[in-house]
Every structure is written in C-alpha cells, then in structure tokens.
Amino acid sequence: MTSHEMIKVEGLSKSFGPLEVLKECSLTVRRGEVVVICGPSGSGKSTLVKCINGIEEFERGQVWIEGEALPSRGRAAARLRARVGMVFQHFELYPHLTVLENICLAPVHVLKRPRTEAAAKARALLARVGLADKEAAYPAQLSGGQQQRIAIVRALAMDPVAMLFDEPTSALDPEMIGEVLAVMLELARDGMTMIVVTHEMGFAKSAADRVVFMDKGAIVEIDETQAFFAAPRSDRARLFLSRILAH
C-alpha cells in the first residue's frame, strides 16, 4: 500500500442475521480526496461508513487507515477509530454537556490532552465555524444547523486524518443546510480526506472528486464526479440520478 492511500476497504461483507447488508465492498480513498456515496434508502451506505471506522463489526474483508489494518476490537481499534472523525445524521451531541465540554471530552479523555490546551483548540475551531459565542450553551438550546456544525468541530478537535459524514444535512430544515455544507466545503478545500454519504448533489458536484453509487449492499459503480453526472454507467445509477435531480 502506498502512502497516498488514506482509507482502503477490501472485500467488506456484513450481515444482520440473514440479511446481507454489504456485499464484497471495495474502495480506496486517496489522501485529500473527497468521495460522495449515494444510493437508494437501505442500500447500505450508513453501514459501510460505520464499518470503516469500526463502529459496526463486519464478518469478512478488511479496512486500512493510513496503511494500518483496523482491528475488530480492543484498545488498538479505539485508537485507530479516534483518528477518523465521524458526523452523524442526528448530530449525537451529548445533551448533558455544554458545547465546550462536548468538544473537549474526547481530546481530554482519549488523547489525554491538558484541559486548557483542549479548550483553546476547541475555541479556535468554534470561531472557525462562526459559533464562538455558543461555548457555554447546551445542545438543546441550539438550532439543528448549529448543532451539526458543533458536531463537526467535535470531530475535528481530535485532529482526524479523515472525516466520515453520514447524511449530515438530511435531518435539517432546508434553511440550515447551507451553513453546514459551507463548513464541509471549506474542509474539503483545506485538503481534508472525506467520505460523505449525501443526497445533496450540489455538494457532490462542487466538492467531490469521485462519486460512489451503492445499491442493495453492493458498490455498483465508482466514477469521477464529472463522468458520474454526465452519464452514469449503470442503469440503476442513471435511474437514481434522474429521480433525485428531478426533485
């Protein structure tokens, strides 16, 4: 494996009981690359992303982060997971902690950084996403768009080598989608390696290097972004695209 490969997935398969959710998925993401994953509901997008940082266990296949194989469990797995940030559809901020505490929790308890150092970094990141004045707020006091931007900051505070996004804007009111996408676009421009599950085709067009189309647990095709939007190779992707662009 060469050093410009940031994330590599090979032959990944997973079942929930009798249901085969992922079938032999393989994908390599280069350092600094932005990959968008799309596909119909239930096609396994969330599950794939969760397998990549080991939140979900899988039966067959292997995942490498910067050339290091992801162990299925234990401390080594946790350490490697901490290097890949994850942003969820429903934010998953901790409701009992303030914004600042949410952001500092993992740097302090996982990376063992001094509190003052973690807080200073958190404040700098908050300022970057325009939420410097919210550090003492609780998640419930914030809008969805603000919560999601803080969730992104929380992941960034760990100095991740890559970021995974699972439909980061699909739980948001339309008027808040833009502010979250803007933060993601800036991240992409700064060279962050990103895998983004999203149906925001505008974001895909402007930020993605490649698009992955999934259906029924399989990666059906992987294209350069332009090629994907010009003409997907598979009928299923073409159908999906025509439907989603019609909206």
Added chain:
Amino acid sequence: MSASDLAPITNSLPFLLQGLGLSVLLTAIAMVGGIVLGLVIALVRLTRVPVLAPFAALYVNGFRAVPLILVIFWFYFLVPLLLGRSVGALYSVLIAFVMFEGAYYSEIMRAGLQSVRVGQWQAAKALGLGYLQTVRLIALPQALRNMAPLMVTQGVILFQDTALVYVVSLHDFMTSVSIVANNTSSPVEMYVFAALVYLAICQVGNALAGRLKRASRTA
C-alpha cells in the same frame, strides 16, 4: 390530641430516635450498596460477559422472586454457616438488604442505560472512547437523570421494608414504635404517630423525585 396523648412519644423519644436511626442507616447503606452492586450487575448483563451474564440474570430473577423477609432469614442463618462465626444480626441484615436491593436497582440501571440512544454510544465509540468511559461519561449521566425518580421511589419502599428486621430482633423505627405502644398501652397514639412519620418521609421522597424529574426534563 392533648398534651397527655403525646407523653408516650416524648417520654420514649430517645428510644424511638434510635429505631429511626437504624431505619435510616439501613436505607442509606442498602441504597448506596444496592446502586453500586446494581450497576455492576447491569453492566455484566448488558455487555453479555461470558459465564457471568447468565449468573447475573439468575441472581436478579432469584432475588426478585423471593420476599425480602426470606432473604433476611437466609442471611441471618447462612452467613454464620459460611463464615464459621456469627457476624451479628446487624451485619447479616445489611448484607441481605444490599444484595436484595442490588437485584432491583440493577433492573432500574439496565433500563436506564438502555434508554440512552444507540447513536450516543456510536458517537462515543467514533471518538475513541472505551466502553467503560462511555458508560461513565456519556450513558450514566443521562441514564441517572431518567432513573433518579425511580431510584428515589425504590428508596422510599426500602425505608418501609426496614420494618422487617424485627424478625432478627433488631429495633427499627416501626419495631420501636410497637414496643413503646405495648409498654405504654397507647397503641392509637403511637401508630398514628408512626403513620405520620412514614407519610412525611414519603412526601420528602416524592418531592425529591419530582424535582429530579423536572431537572432531567429541562437540562
């Protein structure tokens, strides 16, 4: 009630307070011990620790199937047999109460931890937190907010249950009251007094539970 009605109470106040003290002590220790034991049992069951988890389930179901009074008898006669020497009624009762309450509190804790959304656990995992770190920093604080009212209610029940220790000749509050009632031939006054004390403690518990419930909703 006239002043003379209160005489049996005031005259034996130190004795009654001693009984109340034992009830409070038992309740406090059984609550703290039961919550700690309950948490351990709940974690063993939730993480499906091999071998231990089925035993934990058996433990919980076993203790919940038998009346507390039987458990008190058991430990009173069993502990000396196991240790080869008597530990005294108080200690055997303390052990019985902690073990019994542990079974009940474990069910409260288990439901509480399970009530924390899957996404919260996943987010913690994604940040590299270990399981016990997640329990301590993320799940328990949220679970305790949801469970605090139930835990207080369980504590009020527990306080009432301390009356059962009379079977091993300990004087809890209720036992002291009935002793005074017999000795002074004033059952009506004494039992009304006892009821009022229980009512007051229950009210305090309810108020506390209500406050915790409100606090968990606003925060």
